[in-house]
Amino acid sequence: MELVVFVLASVMVVAGAFGVILRPHPVHAALSLVLTLFGIAVHFVALGAHFLAAVQIIVYAGAIVVLFLFVIMLLGVDKSENLRIEPLPVQRPLAIVIGVGLAGLIIAAAVRARDRIAEGPALESGGDSNIKALAQNLFADHVFAFEFTSVLLIVAVAGTVMLTRREKRGDAS
Amino acid sequence: MLAAMQPTTTWYLVLSALLFSIGAVGLMVRRNPLIMFMCIELMLNAVNLSFVALAFRFGDINGQTAVFFVMVVAAAEVVVGLGIIISILRRRPGATADDLAELKG
Amino acid sequence: MLDVIWLIPAFPLLGFLTILVFGRRLGEPKSGYLASAAVLASFVVSVGAYFALLDMPSEERHHVVDLFSWVPVGDLQIEMAFLADPLSITMLLFVTGIAFLIHLFAVGYMHGDPKFSKFFLYLNLFVLSMTVLVLGDNLLVTFLGWEGVGTCSYLLISFWHTSDANASAGKKAFITNRVGDWGFMLAMFLGFSAIGSVNYLQLNEAAAAVGQPGAISQATATGIALFLFVGAVGKSAQLPLYVWLPDAMAGPTPVSALIHAATMVTAGVFLMTRMNPMVAAAAPEVATLIAWIGAITALFAATIAIAQTDIKKVLAYSTVSQLGYMFLAVGSGAYVAAIFHMLTHAFFKALLFLGSGSVIHGMHHEQDMRLMGALRKLMPVTAITFIIGWLAIAGVPPFAGFWSKDEILLFTLAKGGSGTILYVIGLVAAILTAFYMTRQVIMVFFGEARWGSHANESEAAHLDESTDDAGDHDAAPVETHGAHGEFKPHESPPIMLFPLVVLATLSVVGGLLQLPGFGFIPDQWQGKLEHWLEPVVFLGENHITDTTAYQNKGWLALLATACALAGIIGAYLIYAKKKAKPIEPKILLEGWKYDAAIAAFMGGPGRKAFEAAAWFDRHIVDGAVNGIARVVGSSGGEVRKVQSGYVRSYAAVIGVGVLALLVWFVIFRGVL
Numbered sequence: 001m002e003l004v005v006f007v008l009a010s011v012m013v014v015a016g017a018f019g020v021i022l023r024p025h026p027v028h029a030a031l032s033l034v035l036t037l038f039g040i041a042v043h044f045v046a047l048g049a050h051f052l053a054a055v056q057i058i059v060y061a062g063a064i065v066v067l068f069l070f071v072i073m074l075l076g077v078d079k080s081e082n083l084r085i086e087p088l089p090v091q092r093p094l095a096i097v098i099g100v101g102l103a104g105l106i107i108a109a110a111v112r113a114r115d116r117i118a119e120g121p122a123l124e125s126g127g128d129s130n131i132k133a134l135a136q137n138l139f140a141d142h143v144f145a146f147e148f149t150s151v152l153l154i155v156a157v158a159g160t161v162m163l164t165r166r167e168k169r170g171d172a173s
Numbered sequence: 174m175l176a177a178m179q180p181t182t183t184w185y186l187v188l189s190a191l192l193f194s195i196g197a198v199g200l201m202v203r204r205n206p207l208i209m210f211m212c213i214e215l216m217l218n219a220v221n222l223s224f225v226a227l228a229f230r231f232g233d234i235n236g237q238t239a240v241f242f243v244m245v246v247a248a249a250e251v252v253v254g255l256g257i258i259i260s261i262l263r264r265r266p267g268a269t270a271d272d273l274a275e276l277k278g
Numbered sequence: 279m280l281d282v283i284w285l286i287p288a289f290p291l292l293g294f295l296t297i298l299v300f301g302r303r304l305g306e307p308k309s310g311y312l313a314s315a316a317v318l319a320s321f322v323v324s325v326g327a328y329f330a331l332l333d334m335p336s337e338e339r340h341h342v343v344d345l346f347s348w349v350p351v352g353d354l355q356i357e358m359a360f361l362a363d364p365l366s367i368t369m370l371l372f373v374t375g376i377a378f379l380i381h382l383f384a385v386g387y388m389h390g391d392p393k394f395s396k397f398f399l400y401l402n403l404f405v406l407s408m409t410v411l412v413l414g415d416n417l418l419v420t421f422l423g424w425e426g427v428g429t430c431s432y433l434l435i436s437f438w439h440t441s442d443a444n445a446s447a448g449k450k451a452f453i454t455n456r457v458g459d460w461g462f463m464l465a466m467f468l469g470f471s472a473i474g475s476v477n478y479l480q481l482n483e484a485a486a487a488v489g490q491p492g493a494i495s496q497a498t499a500t501g502i503a504l505f506l507f508v509g510a511v512g513k514s515a516q517l518p519l520y521v522w523l524p525d526a527m528a529g530p531t532p533v534s535a536l537i538h539a540a541t542m543v544t545a546g547v548f549l550m551t552r553m554n555p556m557v558a559a560a561a562p563e564v565a566t567l568i569a570w571i572g573a574i575t576a577l578f579a580a581t582i583a584i585a586q587t588d589i590k591k592v593l594a595y596s597t598v599s600q601l602g603y604m605f606l607a608v609g610s611g612a613y614v615a616a617i618f619h620m621l622t623h624a625f626f627k628a629l630l631f632l633g634s635g636s637v638i639h640g641m642h643h644e645q646d647m648r649l650m651g652a653l654r655k656l657m658p659v660t661a662i663t664f665i666i667g668w669l670a671i672a673g674v675p676p677f678a679g680f681w682s683k684d685e686i687l688l689f690t691l692a693k694g695g696s697g698t699i700l701y702v703i704g705l706v707a708a709i710l711t712a713f714y715m716t717r718q719v720i721m722v723f724f725g726e727a728r729w730g731s732h733a734n735e736s737e738a739a740h741l742d743e744s745t746d747d748a749g750d751h752d753a754a755p756v757e758t759h760g761a762h763g764e765f766k767p768h769e770s771p772p773i774m775l776f777p778l779v780v781l782a783t784l785s786v787v788g789g790l791l792q793l794p795g796f797g798f799i800p801d802q803w804q805g806k807l808e809h810w811l812e813p814v815v816f817l818g819e820n821h822i823t824d825t826t827a828y829q830n831k832g833w834l835a836l837l838a839t840a841c842a843l844a845g846i847i848g849a850y851l852i853y854a855k856k857k858a859k860p861i862e863p864k865i866l867l868e869g870w871k872y873d874a875a876i877a878a879f880m881g882g883p884g885r886k887a888f889e890a891a892a893w894f895d896r897h898i899v900d901g902a903v904n905g906i907a908r909v910v911g912s913s914g915g916e917v918r919k920v921q922s923g924y925v926r927s928y929a930a931v932i933g934v935g936v937l938a939l940l941v942w943f944v945i946f947r948g949v950l
Contacts, residue, residue: 021199160256277923
């Protein structure tokens, strides 16, 4: 059963990924991204990270991708990109080499490490133990990082507002 | 027999590697700034997947906490990044990544 | 008293500074008397130091007065220190004494010159430099004085610098000296690299300690001795660097007397004597080389002197020749004889130069001997003193020159090996010396007066010249004696005659300083200078008491006297009795065309070499430096093309980097 889930979710992930990089139309690419994110969320559930799966859907798929679509619509960049031409000739072959190399090497490393990843104690499961454990860890061991990320969010919002402010007409600056 | 096979951690790591390299290739190949951004998101998700997989394997909740932080920072980064893209593309509508070459030395 | 030997240079320094500030106000003759007084004060202190040294036992006569630390740089520690020992005090006595006499002479000679005070300014500066040179405790202090006297020589030779010839002569002297100075500097560097010091005591001790640790190897000693000799060749006008000395006669006669006869030119001999242990520790070929160069120079210059017509040029070549004798002595290991000849030469050469200055002054600045003659009745004191100087230089006993020259020839013959040939050369040069000096005396003081017919023309010409300041005569303002018509050479004023008399007396009795070991001379009168200088030269001095030459020294002395008389008689027959034609080939007048050869070489191949060196510097040395800059610039220009501005390329490059890292870790290091 887990196998089926794994395979289906993985197909979603990979298909969506290819869609992102191959679809010329930005809106199509954004929707492919959503597919990928859903697939990842399914994997999270399978791996017992229920809270994170939820956050993934809500934040990533629900907020970030929507934000992407807002911008696409706002700026009118929904024209398709012409994927036939490539101004930098070396780019495509180099990209393929890098992609294959990266994937190959990391997979090789992972396969080689197969025996070294020891069986450890399982995560607590059942009920809302995942949330409890996560909350415990977050607010006890990593509370400083948590506070700083909230600061980070405020800074990001303020910064973006500053960046995208339209200059007032008639102002010399 | 097939049904008896369990997806092991290695499978997840392999998937994560694949997803990461797809994102990397896309970053290098696509010229639309927004799509390049989406490829970055792909790569971040790949990393998240491996974190969670290993957290599951070792029974260490810290992996999931890391994912939590990655998501938060990714969100902040998207906000700022899209703000920058808006600022640039307002001035130059229809610009691609190749047109934004002011750093040429 | 020995602790205040620093006063010896201090007095002329004080004189220099005073005249520098107040010279114009003091004017003539006060600035001259002030300068003379400063030098006299130095002389008095030198005498005091002499007696203080006499009080000390012979081995301890080596007093160092350390003034301050001059160069304290890590391993190089050089003090400004003065050394009072028999050699330096001997030099100081005659340097300051003769300088004082010449200062007095100059007060009379430079009368009426608009730059009177400046002359004495430079003279005091010279005495300051010379005393520092002699008193130096180490090579660098001596070098300081060495350069100082070179500078003063330049300043004083071109004193009447409005004439191009005088200015060129000054430059020639300075530049030729510089070639020698290069050798001196190399010797200093060698000495420092060998034992880490340039102090005389340490250098000489290291040279003497042959074979022991801390000693100087023979190769190093050879190098040091040779380079010092190069410096000496430049300063003391030996072949091949003698060319500046005849031209230096363009300066006023007191300058010629002081610098180019008695003091500065002896600095080379002094240096070699001071470093005699080094010469002794060097390869024997070095001493032989020194002796040969001295002998050849003596002969060469003597041949040129017999054809000269300018009264000062004869004396200039004579000086070169006599200096050759001193180096012959040094090369033969006869340091005492060299210093002895230096002393007697200082007496009679200064006398001869001042005498010639008196003649020039009395002849209203005529210097051509062909226009003189029969002056002995009109300038009696000058004539008598000049004749005494003549007898001294010719080597007629019992005058001073005979004793010193004879001693040199004795040591040369006793040297063995090539010593015999050198002895013969020395004898021939002695004959020629007697010959040309007799010729000079006859042409100037005897014979018929040749100045009457040309007088008005030459006086008018001089009047013109003195306004234009052209020509190479002493171009001081001319006092006309009763306008046109009556031109009569006259005797010089007493202030100029007094030094002549003193120097003549010294030329007569100077021989007493170092009487040889003849039987008829009482023991305590024998070899006084030798005993006095022994602690300084005992390492380098050749001991010849058991050689054949020494056994026959009486016969050798007679032979030397015979040579002197032969030269005198020969000149007498040719110039006074006109029994034969004078042999004065043009080539000798032109100095064997040596100067012309140098000019041709420097103008021709020399110039090519200089231009090649300049080209090398411009294109290769500068080119290398500029080339590096250009390479950096152009490579930067190429490298900057990496910054294409395309974000995607940057991403690709980053990707390549990551891939490489992964390859390294996964495949080669086997991580995971």
